[in-house]
Amino acid sequence: MPAPIGTKLVTAKFGNEQARTVAGYEKAGGYQALRKALALRPEDVANEVKASNLRGRGGAGFATGVKWGFVPKDAKNVHIVVNCDESEPGTCKDRELVYWDPHLLIEGIVIAAHALKAVHNYIYIRGEMMREFLVLQQAVREAYERGYLGKDILGTRGFECHITVHRGAGAYICGEETALLNSLEGLRGQPRLKPPFPAIKGLFGNPTIVNNVETLMNVPFIIEKGGAWFNELGVGRSGGTRIVCVSGHVNKPGVFELPMGITFNQIINEVCGGVWKGRKAKAVIPGGVSMPPLDASELDVPCEFDALQTDERIKPVMVKPNQQFDLGGGRALRTMAGSGGIVVMDDQTDIPRALWRILKFFAHESCGQCTPCREGTGWLEKVSRRIADGGGKPRDIDLLAEIAHGIAGNTICALGDAAAWPTLGFLTKFRADFEAAVAAPGKKVAV
Ligand SMILES: Cc1cc2nc3c(=O)[nH]c(=O)nc-3n(C[C@H](O)[C@H](O)[C@H](O)COP(=O)(O)O)c2cc1C
Ligand code: SF4
Known part of the structure; x- marks a missing residue:
């Protein structure tokens, strides 16, 4: 059944100061999904993620299980790199997620590391996020002390996983996955030509999976309750819930975890208390400022990934009065769900x-x-x-x-x-x- 409004997975511990410590996290049931995952074969963990229809929350909405499947089976020295650069204007969810629930991210990384046989892994965090960096460092230290990171994790023979937290210097382009890898390698943060894609040749020339913070924080829930359960929470080919960050001309802006099927009108009126000053919405940026806006007639569309790309209630983007922007193969560009940064502009904008x-x-x-x-x-x-x-x-x-x-x-x-x-x-x-x-x-x- 699709998640009702109020369902909370990755934001469940927001506001709970205790849950940020490893003891508090364990008390709330933390690291049980890791124990379950370690009893499974790596390919079974990957299959669960594939069945969940988890889609990347960093911007492109690419299916996470499919991406993991691109790593060659016999690959050595695989890395997981967590993208916590978060610099798309309008987007401010990852910093909250990391601040309130750093161990959920670590648990997600270790489960993914088991699935992908990745030993040396990295969290690349935006330089300005000093508060979150310190929280993450502390959490990583605690995870090593408790045996969730390091060698022979939780009594396994031979399962080793390390996390290094690395601060960037605050360049938007370093959120692009290949620029991020260059930056991690100590090079200038400029994107690489693709192919090869990072899953084949990434960090230090090794197969690398780059995933967003929110993406990986959903993984423990998928292992705990099953891929099918997670898929059913969502809509169509998009499993789970979705975090949106609403800013601009609404009465109650904020970071909200919401059902995939919720419409923009519902978000504005039922979640954010309506447009401020009694005005009407004129334009809504649906997923960070990179995305084409919606106008007031298009706000009954759900914020789900596929809907924003294909729903015919959203007008195609035009290059000239009689020429649509062609995404390839005659597919019209409408808009995309992007990074979840919703910016509402009122009718006086x-x-x-x-x-x-x-x-x-x-x-x-x-x-x-x-x-x-x-x-x-x-x-x-x-x-x-x-x-x-x-x-x-x-x-x-x-x-x-x-x-x-x-x-x-x-x-x-x-x-x-x-x-x-x-x-x-x-x-x-x-x-x-x-x-x-x-x-x-x-x-x-x-x-
Ligand atoms: C210019 C640019 C900036 C980006 N910034 C971010 C970012 O800050 N955080 C992020 O997770 N993804 C960002 N992305 C997307 C990443 O390249 C990559 O697709 C993403 O981290 C993959 O994770 P996911 O599959 O979990 O979404 C950016 C992409 C571009 C082109
Ligand atoms: S690689 Fe090209 S498109 Fe990307 S930021 Fe640099 S100049 Fe722009």
Whole structure:
């Protein structure tokens, strides 16, 4: 049965200071799933994860069990790398998860390490998250002391698992998995060309699984209650619950664990107390600012991964008035669930200015490695600023779309798409706002 509102898995211990210690975690039933997993063969653990339909919570929504299956069977020196870089604007869940329940993450990593035969594993945490880094370090220390990490874990003969917590230096691009691996290796944090994918050739040239914090924190529940149980909590091909971080113009913003099938209107009105100041929603970013926005007529769609990509109530993103953005094979780009960062904008929002602010971020964070992104994001920022500032020309609207279309799909990593997609999405759904802005000169943009 799909999870009702109020079902809590990974956020169950939020607010419980005791559960953060290893003793408190054990008291709440912690590390029992690990004991169960160690009694299973590695392939049985992996099969349970596959059956659960757990999908990656870092942005792309890729099926976790399928990803684990890409590691070659006879692979030596496999690594698990946990992505705790969390820098997509609008997203602030991983820091809360790590702060309140660090042992749930460690338990998830050790179970995954058993499934993948991974000995040396890493948590890459954003440099600014000092509080969470200290919590994690303490939890890792306790896990070593209690025998959940180290050699011959829990009396097994030969099962060894280590975790190193590594702080990044606060670059958005280091959340991209291959830039993250470069950064871990001490190189400049710039994405690598794919293929080869990390599951084949990742950290130090070894097969590597990069997973998001929330993804791995679901694994103990899957082992404890079974993949089929977890799958049934969700909707369609998306198992479990989903964390969203709601910010912007709502009465009660926050981080919430919700059923996959909940709609954006329900999230705004039933979970977040409605749009502030009695206003109406104009635009909603569904999963971090990289994703094309929804307009007010599209908010009855569930926040589930497939719905956001395919539901025909969401208008396709247009490149030109009669040309849809083609994701390949004629598939229209609508939007994606991304990292769960929902940003609500009320009906008085200055949309061209909001787009400019998003593009300023991407122009600043581009690593500069490939020309379409390095030049294109800066160009998008300048033109959108001109429009928001009241100095835009009518031709600038199509110019933005042309630049965005030139970037999308033509770069080494998805940061280029992350700038292009919302540009095209805002232009598709709020063209009238841009037309009004180019017709009304003189407004100043705060920097
Ligand atoms: C520019 C960029 C930034 C990203 N930042 C993050 C991030 O901060 N955290 C994260 O988990 N994934 C991030 N991702 C996605 C990762 O590359 C990767 O797909 C993810 O960590 C895989 O984990 P999952 O399968 O559990 O979702 C980013 C991707 C891109 C292109
Ligand atoms: S798309 Fe942008 S961020 Fe990604 S590799 Fe190219 S320049 Fe760097």
